[in-house]
Amino acid sequence: MTLISPTVDSFGERESFAVDSLFRSHRNACLVIVSNSMDSEQGRALLKPFIDNQFRVTAVKPDFAAAFKNTPAETWFRDLKSGRVRPGDVPVAQNLSNLLRLALLYKFGGIYLDTDVVVLRSFNGLRNCIGAQTVDAVTGNWSRLNNAVLIFDRNHPLVVVERVIGDSGFNFTVMPPAAFYPVDWSRIAALFHGPRGRVHARWLRKKLEQIKKESFAVHLWNRQSRDVKIEDGSVMSRIRMEYCSTFCNSSSSSSS
Structure with missing residues (x-):
């Protein structure tokens, strides 16, 4: 994970839930959060419930120069400094976060997750994967990829993913939207709302069943949903009840 933020304030309940869900599905995982703010006394306090439960999680400050060295990002970063x-229209922090995750995956391999991705089941068996955010309604082919979830071997040329589509020399899979993005950013609030009536309650049940059957994870699109509360009977309330343990238990005990 990466968290390019000047303070730990952006690492709240959602992010702790994401970490919790990761370890629930991958008990022996090793999670590295690359973040200046989380590599601090406050950050370590936020991660303490997981460390106390013997989960392997740590936060380290990013070394951009070292990460970008001998990659296509090295020249851009040097010129930026x-x-x-x-930097263009995209905020510098977002650009750096995008480049950092790619550079680290290229050098070390593994799994990258945004801090607002809730993991529902094990990623074991997935290899060299990126998720489609949308597909073309006519052709059924992917029309947009998303880098909130990336699973790649070391030295895989994922940075040029659009250029190598169809090239037999590169082996990777584009997962369908349901795998990681079962709800688009424009509709993500629907997962947080409780039933508004019988028809809506039926839709919520079917959506939850679909997600549990087809999805490996759910991207919560924090930019659009951060201020949306989880209502009783919502899809998110059911997911939270089923997939949150360490953090939820710690929160309950500390607030009582």
Whole structure:
């Protein structure tokens, strides 16, 4: 995971739930959160419930120069620091986060997850995968990829994913939207709302069944849903009840 934020305030209940769900599905995982703010006394306090439960999790400050060295990002980063290039319309922090995850995966391999991805079941068996966010309604082919979940071997050329589609020299899989993005960002609030009537309650039950059957994880699109509360009877309330343990138990005991 990466968290490019000046304070630990952005690592709240949602993010702790994401970490909790990861370890629930991968008991022996080793989680590294690359973050200046989390590599601190406050950050370690937030991760303490997981460490106390013998989960392997740590936070480390990012070394951008070392991460980007000998990658296509190295020149861009050097020019950015010297003021020779402008970051463009995308915020610098977002650009750095995107590049950092790619560079680290390229150098070390493994699984990258955004901090607002709730894991529902084991990723064992998935290899060299990226998820489609949307598909073309006519052709059924993917139309947009998303990098909130990335699973790649070391030195895999995932950075040029669009250029290598159809090239037999590269082996990777584009997972369907249901795998990691069962609900689009524009509709994510629907997972947080409780039933509004009989018809809506039926839809919620079917959506939960579909997610549990087809999805490995659920991206919560925090930018759109951060301020949306989890209502009783909602899909998220059921997911939280079933997939949260360490953090939820710790929260309950500390608030009582």
